Amino acid sequence: MAAIELRGLTKVYPGGVKALDSLDLAIPDGEFFALLGPSGCGKTTLLRTIAGLETATGGAVVIGDRDVTGVQPGGRDIAMVFQDYALFPHMDVTDNIAYPLRIKKVGKADRQRKALEVGTRLGLDQLMDRRPGQLSGGQQQRVALARVMATQAKAFLFDEPLSNLDARLRLEARTFLKKLQRELGVTTVFVTHDQAEALAMADRMAVMEAGHIRQIGTPAEVFQRPANTFVAGFIGSTPMNLLDGTVRGDTLEVAGCKVPVPVSAEGLLVDGERIVYGVRPEYNTYSAEPAEGSLGGKVAIVENLGASHLVTLEVGDVLVQAVVPEGDEPELGVDGFATPRRDRALVYRDGELVSA
Numbered sequence: 001m002a003a004i005e006l007r008g009l010t011k012v013y014p015g016g017v018k019a020l021d022s023l024d025l026a027i028p029d030g031e032f033f034a035l036l037g038p039s040g041c042g043k044t045t046l047l048r049t050i051a052g053l054e055t056a057t058g059g060a061v062v063i064g065d066r067d068v069t070g071v072q073p074g075g076r077d078i079a080m081v082f083q084d085y086a087l088f089p090h091m092d093v094t095d096n097i098a099y100p101l102r103i104k105k106v107g108k109a110d111r112q113r114k115a116l117e118v119g120t121r122l123g124l125d126q127l128m129d130r131r132p133g134q135l136s137g138g139q140q141q142r143v144a145l146a147r148v149m150a151t152q153a154k155a156f157l158f159d160e161p162l163s164n165l166d167a168r169l170r171l172e173a174r175t176f177l178k179k180l181q182r183e184l185g186v187t188t189v190f191v192t193h194d195q196a197e198a199l200a201m202a203d204r205m206a207v208m209e210a211g212h213i214r215q216i217g218t219p220a221e222v223f224q225r226p227a228n229t230f231v232a233g234f235i236g237s238t239p240m241n242l243l244d245g246t247v248r249g250d251t252l253e254v255a256g257c258k259v260p261v262p263v264s265a266e267g268l269l270v271d272g273e274r275i276v277y278g279v280r281p282e283y284n285t286y287s288a289e290p291a292e293g294s295l296g297g298k299v300a301i302v303e304n305l306g307a308s309h310l311v312t313l314e315v316g317d318v319l320v321q322a323v324v325p326e327g328d329e330p331e332l333g334v335d336g337f338a339t340p341r342r343d344r345a346l347v348y349r350d351g352e353l354v355s356a
């Protein structure tokens with residue numbers, strides 16, 4: 001087991017795309033760390049550079065207390081699971097799991113014993129003689145995981161390992177993977193473009209944009225206090241309401257309404273300055289009557305979220321969303337009011353969170 005540290009890591013591809021721009025990141029030993037961000041932000045490049053499958057253009061990769069920047073992938077003592085699992089179709093489950101041990105010249109009996117031990121742990125013991133083509137997607141994924149576990153690497157790197165699974169299996173695999181990582185205590189870096197997955201599984205996460213890390217934190221920190229408007233708009237199953245506003249003494253003028261200054265920005269704003277006011281739909285209370293500090297408008301859209309509804313209000317010329325409990329959802333076209341929770345609303349200045 002080992003910590004992973006990246007210092008000023010830069011990757012420029014031939015042709016000039018700067019996929020990683022001087023990244024600094026420290027992942028402590030045993031942590032389950034998620035890399036999250038939109039397509040093309042550099043997640044896979046980062047993972048492959050940690051693995052040594054891409055050469056860094058600048059900066060350093062340190063695993064444990066060893067600088068491995070110039071070390072070949074095989075010498076880095078890490079194991080990676082790819083999106084497509086990369087199982088060998090002509091080998092059975094035992095040989096697939098034992099393959100890295102064969103490369104390491106472990107004897108056949110020991111290899112098979114280890115493959116069975118790890119396979120059993122992942123519920124594959126009845127399938128050890130099958131080939132990948134005879135397994136379901138979820139089973140193939142477990143074989144890929146078993147192969148990684150059998151290597152007893154210092155760190156695991158997963159590149160969207162759940163992306164080939166259907167929605168239900170994906171949820172199961174998510175819980176399973178988290179439990180497994182806890183038990184093994186191996187430092188794991190996990191790439192996903194699915195923010196629900198990152199929020200659910202990670203101890204901490206980094207949100208990336210165009211080769212930069214825009215925020216590092218626990219899922220709760222990133223969800224409740226996005227450091228900038230990029231993260232605020234990216235994280236959350238329903239995006240945060242981000243509304244232009246102006247400071248007017250101890251209140252904010254937002255979409256023609258007056259709302260109180262959020263707790264987190266108290267005493268930090270300048271009268272008359274332009275800001276962006278942020279509140280998650282989950283932290284807006286919906287009512288049919290105006291309330292103090294509410295944003296009032298007409299109900300334009302009502303979307304069913306299952307046990308709740310997402311109500312979109314037209315407030316002047318902007319849209320404001322609120323999550324409304326089942327049974328309380330309004331009719332289209334009626335007047336509606338959203339009252340932001342003062343202890344959960346946020347203020348952004350020049351795109352960055354204003355907070356002490």
Ligand SMILES: Nc1ncnc2c1ncn2[C@@H]1O[C@H](COP(=O)(O)OP(=O)(O)OP(=O)(O)O)[C@@H](O)[C@H]1O
Nearest residue numbers: 013014017019038039040041042043044045046193
């Ligand atoms: N081999 C390559 N040569 C040139 N440019 C590349 C290469 N691989 C990736 N890129 C570019 O580098 C940037 C980062 O790509 P990367 O695959 O790391 O993104 P990602 O966040 O993993 O995206 P996705 O979620 O779509 O997989 C992109 O602009 C991509 O087009």
